[in-house]
Amino acid sequence: MALEVEGLTTEFPMSGRHVPIVDDVSFVLPEGRCLALVGESGSGKSMTALSLLRLVPRPGRVTAGSVRLGGRELRHLSVPEIRHVRGHKLAMIFQEPQTSLNPVVRVGEQVTEAILLHERIGRSAARKRALGLFERVGIPEPGERFDYYPHQLSGGLKQRVMISMALSMRPEVLIADEPTTALDVTIQAQILGLLRDLQREFGMSILLITHDLGVVNQLADEVLVLYAGRVVEKAETTQLLSQPLHPYTRGLLDSLPGRRRPGERLYEIQGVVPSPLDWPRGCRFCTRCPEVFEPCAEQTPPLAAFGSEQSVACHARHRERQGS
Amino acid sequence: MLAYVLRRLGYGCFVVLGVLFFLFALFFLVTTPDDIAQRALGEKAMPQVVERWKENHGYNRPLWPGPGHATDNLLVDHFQKMLTFEFGNSDADGVPIRQRISEGVLPSLLLTVPMFVIGIGFGIGISLFVAFFRETYIDRLGVFVSVLTMSIPLLLYIIGGQFLLGKMLRWFPVSGFDLHPGVLARFLALPVLVGVLSSLGSDVRFFRTVFIEEIFKDYVRTARAKGAGEMRVMTGHVLRNAMIPVVTNVVMAIPFLFTGSLLLEAGFGIPGLGSLTVEAIQANDFSTLRAMVFLGSLLFIFGQILTDIAYTWVDPRIRLE
Amino acid sequence: MNALFSAGPVREALISDLIVGLVLAVGLGAGWAARRNEIWREALVGVLRRRRYSVLVLGIYVFVALLDSVLWVGGTDSSTSSVSDKVALQEARSPLDRAFADSSEKSYSAPLSRVEFYDVSALARPGAHVFGTNVLGQDVLYLTLKGARVALLIGGLTSLIAIPLALFFGILAGYFGGRIDDVVFFVMSTLVSMPGILLLIALIMALGQSTFSVCVALGVTSWVGFCRLARGETMKLRELDFVAAARSLGVKDRVILVRHILPNLMHLVVITFVLMFSGLVLSEATLAWLGIGVNGSWGQMIAQAKDELSRDPIVWWNVVAAGAALFVLLLAINRVGDALRDVFDPRTRGEKL
Numbered sequence: 001m002a003l004e005v006e007g008l009t010t011e012f013p014m015s016g017r018h019v020p021i022v023d024d025v026s027f028v029l030p031e032g033r034c035l036a037l038v039g040e041s042g043s044g045k046s047m048t049a050l051s052l053l054r055l056v057p058r059p060g061r062v063t064a065g066s067v068r069l070g071g072r073e074l075r076h077l078s079v080p081e082i083r084h085v086r087g088h089k090l091a092m093i094f095q096e097p098q099t100s101l102n103p104v105v106r107v108g109e110q111v112t113e114a115i116l117l118h119e120r121i122g123r124s125a126a127r128k129r130a131l132g133l134f135e136r137v138g139i140p141e142p143g144e145r146f147d148y149y150p151h152q153l154s155g156g157l158k159q160r161v162m163i164s165m166a167l168s169m170r171p172e173v174l175i176a177d178e179p180t181t182a183l184d185v186t187i188q189a190q191i192l193g194l195l196r197d198l199q200r201e202f203g204m205s206i207l208l209i210t211h212d213l214g215v216v217n218q219l220a221d222e223v224l225v226l227y228a229g230r231v232v233e234k235a236e237t238t239q240l241l242s243q244p245l246h247p248y249t250r251g252l253l254d255s256l257p258g259r260r261r262p263g264e265r266l267y268e269i270q271g272v273v274p275s276p277l278d279w280p281r282g283c284r285f286c287t288r289c290p291e292v293f294e295p296c297a298e299q300t301p302p303l304a305a306f307g308s309e310q311s312v313a314c315h316a317r318h319r320e321r322q323g324s
Numbered sequence: 325m326l327a328y329v330l331r332r333l334g335y336g337c338f339v340v341l342g343v344l345f346f347l348f349a350l351f352f353l354v355t356t357p358d359d360i361a362q363r364a365l366g367e368k369a370m371p372q373v374v375e376r377w378k379e380n381h382g383y384n385r386p387l388w389p390g391p392g393h394a395t396d397n398l399l400v401d402h403f404q405k406m407l408t409f410e411f412g413n414s415d416a417d418g419v420p421i422r423q424r425i426s427e428g429v430l431p432s433l434l435l436t437v438p439m440f441v442i443g444i445g446f447g448i449g450i451s452l453f454v455a456f457f458r459e460t461y462i463d464r465l466g467v468f469v470s471v472l473t474m475s476i477p478l479l480l481y482i483i484g485g486q487f488l489l490g491k492m493l494r495w496f497p498v499s500g501f502d503l504h505p506g507v508l509a510r511f512l513a514l515p516v517l518v519g520v521l522s523s524l525g526s527d528v529r530f531f532r533t534v535f536i537e538e539i540f541k542d543y544v545r546t547a548r549a550k551g552a553g554e555m556r557v558m559t560g561h562v563l564r565n566a567m568i569p570v571v572t573n574v575v576m577a578i579p580f581l582f583t584g585s586l587l588l589e590a591g592f593g594i595p596g597l598g599s600l601t602v603e604a605i606q607a608n609d610f611s612t613l614r615a616m617v618f619l620g621s622l623l624f625i626f627g628q629i630l631t632d633i634a635y636t637w638v639d640p641r642i643r644l645e
Numbered sequence: 646m647n648a649l650f651s652a653g654p655v656r657e658a659l660i661s662d663l664i665v666g667l668v669l670a671v672g673l674g675a676g677w678a679a680r681r682n683e684i685w686r687e688a689l690v691g692v693l694r695r696r697r698y699s700v701l702v703l704g705i706y707v708f709v710a711l712l713d714s715v716l717w718v719g720g721t722d723s724s725t726s727s728v729s730d731k732v733a734l735q736e737a738r739s740p741l742d743r744a745f746a747d748s749s750e751k752s753y754s755a756p757l758s759r760v761e762f763y764d765v766s767a768l769a770r771p772g773a774h775v776f777g778t779n780v781l782g783q784d785v786l787y788l789t790l791k792g793a794r795v796a797l798l799i800g801g802l803t804s805l806i807a808i809p810l811a812l813f814f815g816i817l818a819g820y821f822g823g824r825i826d827d828v829v830f831f832v833m834s835t836l837v838s839m840p841g842i843l844l845l846i847a848l849i850m851a852l853g854q855s856t857f858s859v860c861v862a863l864g865v866t867s868w869v870g871f872c873r874l875a876r877g878e879t880m881k882l883r884e885l886d887f888v889a890a891a892r893s894l895g896v897k898d899r900v901i902l903v904r905h906i907l908p909n910l911m912h913l914v915v916i917t918f919v920l921m922f923s924g925l926v927l928s929e930a931t932l933a934w935l936g937i938g939v940n941g942s943w944g945q946m947i948a949q950a951k952d953e954l955s956r957d958p959i960v961w962w963n964v965v966a967a968g969a970a971l972f973v974l975l976l977a978i979n980r981v982g983d984a985l986r987d988v989f990d991p992r993t994r995g996e997k998l
Binding site: 335338339340342343346347350351354355471472474475476477478479480483486487491498586587590591601602605606608610613614616617620621624625628 | 831832834835836837838839840842843844846847848850851852923927930931934935936937944947948951954955964968971972975976978979980983
Binding site: 055058079080083084086087088091092096099100102105113114117118149151 | 542543545547549550551552553
């Protein structure tokens with residue numbers, strides 16, 4: 001079952017205007033694959049994920065586009081129907097395991113809740129399944145930890161609890177919003193490895209949201225680069241990392257310390273991400289782009305394919321292609 | 325946990341001693357026994373009359389411990405009497421204070437307990453309702469009405485209640501008290517109603533703030549992502565966390581069930597501990613006043629300890645430290 | 646010169662005028678200082694935007710109170726022959742007093758009535774009493790307006806004493822910790838252990854029943870709350886990096902306290918001042934009901950008038966006037982206080998409400 005998103009747009013009212021924090025985002029996540037949404041904070045990547053589950057916080061609203069899971073349009077579903085999908089067909093894990101778990105409920109109970117919300121099995125059956133999941137995600141002494149409160153667990157363990165909670169109903173798609181950002185580097189590697197294994201074992205697709213290109217490299221098959229709410233480049237991972245087309249993507253890659261020789265000054269993309277109220281009319285990156293020229297400020301570059309595995313929205317790249 | 329309770333109790337005892345000393349300072353240093361005697365007897369009373377009055381009421385001893393009277397002085401006497409609840413007799417009419425207090429406890433409880441239970445019930449219920457509909461006109465209306473009702477002083481509620489419901493509509497008697505089961509409810513209805521209304525506004529505001537703060541937290545988002553509906557989110561998640569500040573707030577109020585509400589009892593003629601205090605004011609009855617403040621403090625301190633314990637019991641993060 | 650030092654109407658007038666001048670100076674000074682500070686400017690504008698009417702109402706109350714506080718001796722034509730007028734000439738009176746001079750009747754009269762309430766004889770000033778007159782024949786509107794001064798005095802003066810005191814002890818306890826903190830905390834715990842109303846009553850009984858003792862009593866009972874807040878916030882601030890940086894640079898403690906800790910507490914001061922104000926006015930009303938309030942306050946008017954409601958025909962204008970004045974003030978303060986709190990809370994700062 002694939003996840004097909006077309007023209008997704010989510011708007012927030014700001015100072016009297018309706019600003020599209022997610023602007024015409026489209027992608028396809030095929031079964032069993034991992035797609036990464038990459039961008040800085042403020043790029044709209046988290047909001048895209050929340051929009052899929054219809055969890056956009058008020059006063060924001062999804063205003064356009066289609067979200068199809070296995071052919072079924074999610075946007076038209078009634079509230080009970082979308083609740084049936086959440087946690088069941090489409091599950092999500094969040095960035096901060098500290099605050100994402102209910103502090104006064106034991107962790108085991110939070111997992112069984114995820115099960116009992118969707119399946120009418122008894123408490124003990126749910127508990128057994130939850131314990132099994134604890135074991136599968138690598139929580140030591142699962143029987144004991146089952147009755148722990150979140151604050152008694154380390155960050156890594158809490159994240160594993162979140163994962164078992166999300167996987168408890170064998171979802172078709174797992175959305176992972178910065179799953180390792182709040183964790184230590186060594187734990188990061190473990191969690192990413194766990195996600196890879198689980199993906200293979202459960203046969204599910206993963207929508208990975210991150211700003212860390214290292215994580216992208218380890219887990220993702222395909223990458224979508226977001227800037228200021230828009231998709232600026234789409235490519236298969238190795239292609240993107242070796243031959244980025246969009247100036248923003250190139251800037252991101254150049255900023256990696258590994259790209260410089262020792263002693264060389266680190267590269268940084270000049271300028272700062274503009275606030276949504278200050279977005280330029282044309283390409284939103286034009287104020288910081290080293291390759292900016294006339295059309296950039298006024299015309300939005302369309303997302304065009306460059307080869308079978310890559311698309312980019314950039315006037316400079318279009319001009320190059322036309323010229324050659 | 326036990327160690328913590330013991331520590332709290334220990335500190336509480338210290339505070340009790342501090343309170344006693346403060347009361348001593350207030351009632352024996354700031355106003356001297358001579359002042360008290362004069363207020364009781366009138367300004368023109370002759371020195372011998374004052375002396376005799378002081379002797380009768382036990383005020384004629386030295387203030388501080390000193391050579392020859394290490395224990396026979398007002399300071400030690402004060403501490404000893406208060407700590408053993410030997411309150412003596414009223415300055416005004418000589419009736420034993422302990423007797424008055426025991427007579428006043430029941431009426432006070434009959435007033436404050438229903439007020440407490442009903443008030444909390446409605447308070448939590450209404451604020452849950454309002455928080456559920458946050459940011460809609462229901463919420464805004466609820467907040468506005470709360471602020472409005474909060475701004476009406478209890479006095480006005482009492483007067484208004486007595487006037488509208490007592491005099492005009494004649495639904496309830498304006499004041500009075502009778503322990504007979506048949507008529508008791510009629511006499512209590514109005515004061516309880518007035519008491520609940522007057523604190524409903526601030527209670528709802530407080531509870532609502534607590535609920536709404538919880539609703540915006542991350543774990544609520546996780547619950548929704550799991551597929552939980554709004555009802556389940558409110559009851560299973562928000563309420564459980566919001567209960568922590570709510571319970572601690574509520575437990576704090578329990579000792580006050582005993583001291584009763586001064587205004588309500590005075591206004592509605594209910595012969596409880598509150599009325600006792602008010603009468604003591606009007607009669608310049610310092611010994612009764614001393615006893616009431618001490619009693620109030622004991623209950624207060626007890627309430628604080630209870631609150632701290634309740635807090636550790638209700639919040640697993642603290643309990644398991 | 647003699648008049649300055651002997652107690653009497655001239656001194657009373659001068660003291661009152663001085664206080665008015667001081668209040669205005671402080672108010673203008675604070676306003677001017679706030680003009681240059683962006684956070685405060687944003688905050689004040691934010692409050693003005695959201696609670697325009699409440700601010701206006703508060704402004705009116707302050708104006709009336711100040712009006713009644715500007716006193717001077719002498720005035721009207723000394724050729725009038727009545728004894729009461731001659732006595733009045735020797736008293737310190739405000740514009741309010743003068744406007745309502747000669748407005749007494751014999752006893753009750755209904756609002757805008759032309760006759761006395763009970764014996765139906767003609768009034769000295771028929772139709773002139775917008776809120777009627779009370780049992781002594783005094784114009785109720787006049788008494789109500791005078792009550793504003795009393796209310797603001799209680800709220801303002803007491804806060805002005807309690808808050809700096811609480812700030813002082815709270816900051817010291819929070820910053821230095823150790824023994825100082827132990828002592829301050831113990832004193833706070835002791836005072837807080839005595840139920841507020843009982844403590845108030847005890848203090849007033851002990852100190853006597855003057856306006857001053859009521860203010861002192863109110864001050865003693867209210868400083869603890871803010872002290873605890875100041876102490877807690879100071880303790881938090883002390884752990885922040887910029888304080889640690891200052892200390893590592895060798896900056897003296899007292900400089901840190903004044904330049905770093907204090908400014909970060911000022912928003913709490915303002916919010917507490919506003920909210921404490923309403924609590925104090927309310928407490929005084931309660932005390933008045935119990936018979937130990939301040940003379941001339943609305944609480945006292947209400948307490949004195951409560952029996953009038955059970956008469957037949959009822960005398961309602963006393964209670965309604967004083968009650969309404971009290972209610973409107975409390976409502977305005979609560980609304981402004983709420984807005985202030987929202988405006989300083991980083992989460993709700995930008996919202997439109």
